Amino acid sequence: MESIDITKTENQYLTFILDEEEFGVDILSVQELRGWEHATPMPNTPDWIEGVINLRGVIVPIVSLRKRFGIEHREPCPTTVVIIVKVVSGEKERVLGIVVDNVSEVYNIKESDLQPAPNMEGAISVDFVRGLATIEEKMVILLDINKLINEGVLQEVHESSVDAA
């Protein structure tokens, strides 16, 4: 199933588990993986913002994907991982951490193998899904991390920056 030759239409995805469901993000947007550590909670933010951490002197917000997607909350355990992602937001790059249950695999997936996502109930809007892929009989939901962070997490930033301009 896994093919080695890299063509233009093939992308690498890092997959992770959330409540027994497998999700994938484009590996090029992943900066690093970290174990879960306590984040300083931030008042007046949506509850899926866990807080901020000190990433080598930079303040980085942490998003709980479980909470964002409305999946039942689970206390962090040793396998809980924070994926630090870099997204293009407006004209600059932002670095955020997303909390997931654990990291799974890296797959090469051909663009042509992607299937459009059906309309899903709940908080995982179709807008945030790039497509579905089937790997070894399992379904992997590939997320559009840029869209998820920009529209699903930072939305108000854009509105306020438009106001400012």
Next chain:
Amino acid sequence: MSVDLEQFKEMFYEECTENLEGMESGLLALSEGGTDLEVVNTIFRSAHSIKGGSATFGFTSVAGFTHVMEGLLDEMREGKREAEARIVDILLESVDVLRAMLGAHQAGEEPDDERANILKKQLEDIRDGGTSSAATTSVSDTESEANSGLQGWNIIFAPHEDLLQTGNDPALMIRELQTLGALTVVLDDERLPHLDALDAELAYLQWHMTLKATDDGTVASQEDIEEIFEWVEDECDLTLEAIEEKRKAPDRRAEDRRQDDRRQGSRRSAESGAKKSTQAAASIRVGTERIDAMMDLVGELVITQSMLSQLGEDFEMSRMERLRDGLNALERNSRDLQESMMRMRMQPVSFAFNRFPRMVHDVSQKLAKQIRLEMVGEDTEMDKTVMEKLNDPLVHLVRNSMDHGLEPPEERKEAGKDSEGYVRLRAFYQGGSIVVEISDDGRGLSRDKILGKAVEKGLVSEKDAELWTDDQVFNLLFEAGFSTADKLSDLSGRGVGLDVVRRNIESLGGRVEVASTLGKGSSFSIRLPLTLAVLDGQLFRLSGQTYVLPLISIIESLQMQKELISGVGTKAEVYRLRDQYIPIIRPSECMGLHDEDASLDGALLIVVEWDNRHVGLVVDELLAQQQVVIKSLETNYKKVQGISGATILGDGTVSLIIDLAGLFELSGLMNDRAFRVAA
């Protein structure tokens, strides 16, 4: 091979700014009388460097203009010419023009050469000895389009030889001109060669025409005329000269126009200045001795580091002592390094003060007041970023002093004061802040006038007004839309004013204070943190988290006593602190943190001042006071209400810095007028 000059341009602009400032202050020194050769030399050198630089970058108009200035300055330098007030004024204006031209170049626009050409002509006139001011008047007025005294135009139309070859016919154009008014045409056939040398396809003739008003009195505008010659503008020399009505007092008019020009110029340069600050890559000039000092520190750091790593290679408990020493050294090194880094960002406040001699010079002439500017403590250093943001408030306050504060000479004499008033700019350190004070010996603030206005605006009832302290009254000046100026002037008093000043200062984490004695003068003090990147903070604990509060806003902390707490309405609580009631805010509630213990008895209260109000914040525990480095939340997230930023504590955890304005907004205190008066 081409050299990329782009990279040097920024440097050139920066140098130009310095040179222009140098010229300006030199010229101002000259305007006080006498031709000090040293000063003239300095001005000359500045002009010369600008000329050289602009020629290198191909800014020919700038170079040409400076060349003429330089010529004049050269004559002064050689003692052939005295520095008369008139010449100095024109040179000052030229500095404005230069600044505008360079600003335009920097913004990537074509500079507007019109004013430059007028001034250039004036400068040349002076140099050539054609010094009558009537001559300069007519020149500057000729260029003007919207002139009421316009009678008509003298037009000289001199086609180049090849005009006919492009299919254009002068006759058609002249015929068209006729439709614009009464036209008198005189043919100039001087260039017409002898018949056997004549080439029938070349244009030899020129026309001198006078276009007067039409029968109904309308005079063609310059655009109308230029439109006719639009197709041939590259193939002819066209000279347009306005014919003016003789005026009774031409000199007076000229003076007015000059003032107008100058005002326009300064506005234009202010605009380009604003543009510049957003576009130009931020850079800073640092003295080499500071770099050297930093270099030494880095050297020490490297030594400490190598010592520590050696120690770590085969460590045993017996070497504990050395480890401790090493760590101490490391701490000292890094603190020194941070300090020296901060010092790099510090610049003497004279950078901000330097513009004022010129401004005071111009404004005092315009207001017909005698104003002396005194500057004290120009060497006081402050953070570059803070200084940049301080500029506008400073200009505003100085203008206010000159416009509203200082009286005209007659009024001063009547009040028994020296006819010359002063505006004093003073900068000094106080504690961890820098204070900039703008004071004058003018008429001072009138309590009655301010209160009258406040009552009129419904900010205070007449009865309460009597009880207010002077401080409270003067602080009303900082309310939005509050202006006591009897009449609007060009300088200040448009109702946007001191409230903007206060907002700007507060956004920098500072405060403004007023003091005034009627008849003696007033003084505004701006108190600012030394730097924006570091904050003196009070750490406190709230719902299990550590937060930071800017120390500057804290008045005191106390333990509350039950009997002094009273409820107002259902929710709001106030605390009686000596003779005033201060509202109590529970930050944990405003910020949506869960709060286990709701009882206020014995709880800690931090009394803070913000926007001239005293407010108490309930906290769980007071921790250390320490300097914290401010980090933005917006780098990776966005603005969070009630939080101005974050910092990293010694143990590596993140702590949030409280933004009082945001917190008060969250608590609903902002719109509470009753509280405002009570406080």
